[in-house]
Amino acid sequence: MSQDIAMQSGAPASGKVESHGKVAPGEIALAVVIGRSSEFFDFFVYGIASVLVFPKLLFPYAEPLTATLYSFAIFSLAFIARPIGSVIFMTIGRIYGRGVKMTIALFMLGTSTAAMSFLPGYDSIGHAAAVLLAILRFFQGLALAGAWDGLASLLSLNAPAGRRGWYAMMPQLGAPFGFLLASSLFAFLVAYLEPADFLDWGWRYPFFAAFAVNVVALFARLRLVLSEAYSQQLETRELNPRPILELLHEQGPNVIIGAFAPLASFALFHVVTIFPLSWVTLFSELPAGQFLVIEMAGAVVGALAIVASGALADRIGRRRLIGVCACLIAVYSFIAPSMLGSGIAGDVAYMLIGFALLGLAFGQSSGALTSNFTSRNRYTGAALTSDLAWLIGAGFAPLVALVVATEFGLAWVGAYLLSGALCTLASLFLNRQLVLND
Template sequence: MALSSLVGTTIEWYDYFIYGSAAVLVFGPQFFPGTDPIASTLAAFATFAVGFLARPIGGIVMGHFGDRVGRKSMLIISMLLMGGATVAIGLLPNYAAIGVAAPVLLVLLRLVQGFGVGGEWGGAVLMSVEHAPQGRRTFFGSFPQMGLPAGIIFANLIFIFVVNSVSPDAFAAWGWRVPFLLSAALIVFGFILRFKITESPTFTDVKNTGAVEKQPLKTLVTGHYRPLLLASAASVAAPALGYLILVYMLSYGTTVLKLSQSTMLWLIIGGAIVWLIMIGVSAHTADRLGRKKVFLAGSLLVAAWALPFFALVDTGSPILILLAFAVGTSAIAMMAGPQAALVAALFPPAIRYSGSSVAYQVGSIIGGAFAPMIATALFAATGTSVLIAAYMAALGLLSFIALLFLKEDTTVARTNTLSEFA
């Protein structure tokens, strides 16, 4: 079950992150042509951010049906939505072909992507956590978390292959579409994989005992608002630093530091490999030492590493940039490893899909949606990365403080069929 979640989320995050790479490398001139490259880049980043706006809606809608109908069906639907939108982007005519309709359709397809991934995370982590043996739920819950860096690695490897296989003109004309069209084959594979999995035993117990919540979102907001708000705030720092590395740094490295696209993509892959490995390490550690302790250490590292991170990046040395990325992604992993089990344990089974999804997606919006845009604007205004580092450090401290006040909802211990959650 954990391996199935890893493969499924890898495919979904591949779909999501090839958009980020394309937003940096090609979407500006293709869909937002103009004389000012900064304005064009900001417009492309804005469409990237639009996907985040749909994520909480997807989390709410799929969370509702995931709590009422089941986890498995929502995972299948989220994959079909995500993959279908990704393939459609690969077929979308550019601005030169259809004018203003091109960016409008691009935004609409990005919204569909965001809606799909919004419902993905809650279902994937719950299927892993709720199938896991006692004492190993943090580690098993980390498998869908590993899908995020795995998707990054896969997406960037595909982009590197395409960039180095065709001429720059061919890449701009049609080569950038190849990674998107490849998603068609991945959808088929992912659909078969998810169709074969069994429903969560926790949801099955809820259904068999007649405890299905008719209005899970209402119950969540009225009866569990404190853990919801704190879990959302605690989930801010990881996506903020993650998207600065994945999206902003690709643009910054190629335009400001004058490094090649391939060099920056390889550096991001290097950071993602560390990220993937450290998620498993941090989850295993959290099963032994406690989820909250490991998460707190990760958020502190985000705050402490902000200034050194940008100082190392600004040297322009690939080795030092890789070091900056490796430590940064390790900090993200220290939060991501225990996050699934920690957040799931905050909510009783009947509203767990809704609670987990909304908390994660709200944190992703606040932290990740606008981070590339904010960083681009701050650098354009000041010419330095100091304010970007201060912004990053502040978000790390926000997550740290929120987690300090976060305590498990006491109703979980009474109603949770998986009573190991603590």
């Protein structure tokens, strides 16, 4: 997903930019939510298809578990591509401007996703079908890295005093909104189409829709990105890319600490979205469409929890809230394995509790330690820490969770979640020590 930069600047947050006018926080928030929702819609359309479609379409010769593992291996390619995409699109933005950068990124994202809808199966072109999907998935990752437009930063800078947590949670609402849209489309198609029709042509419609959603998001975001007030504020705040090697030389420890800070929520991210769908599909009699409805209910709870995180963060502090959530996720890691797959009641409890914790943690986790970077390193530092956090915490989560669950039992999925929570707590502790010793 796009990088979040939660600036903690002592400058006035009036939103005024000398004589160039102002950018209203409400207008920024709308563009941010639309943009993030479109990105996460693309993301979850692929994620759901990686469970319900690609194992059968691309790997019919393998037994279902192995085919799903192959599909999850391709799933991870987007996260591997993100750091590379940040470097490429920072260069494009520096040479040709932010508008060109974002237009190319969103067009690449929408085109890659839409192109998947025309993907032939193994029966048509053999292993080349999986290769084509892998290429398109890699392009998705490159595009996601380039799609960040700085609107989340601008939203934070325009936040009234004492309301930074509230404004920081707004971009994160794109995740549950995108998931709700993607899962509702697939739930409808799975419920009303025959399995053969769904696998033949029905699954392709959500991928077609992704391109249309990206066009709407593109215009909503370009309207602000190309405004003079927006550009002036980015220049004033020194939100310009820097060479990554220089950043690592100057503030390498902050990159590492920042990358590990959100791992509790990022590990939980796929353990309550993509992984449980695969587990239920492979090892239970519950129809996929029915489980998607349960996940949609969880996403609603997650959205409400994200909103609650904004109010809580402004009351107790963003970093303290992240630490509390990491502890709660650690507790959840011990009870979650006993709920998943234990029946409807257990599945519902797993999803609702998991999404509630995810919303509280995810609502504030991204960019929480960005203020550690100097002004000139904020743009590149925030991009790189976000890329690494998604790669380490979420990129391989469905694959790892499914492997350990099938080999050693669901309790090991809890151990995986616990490791993410411990990484977050360790990161917050080390960050505090750096601040005290600075």
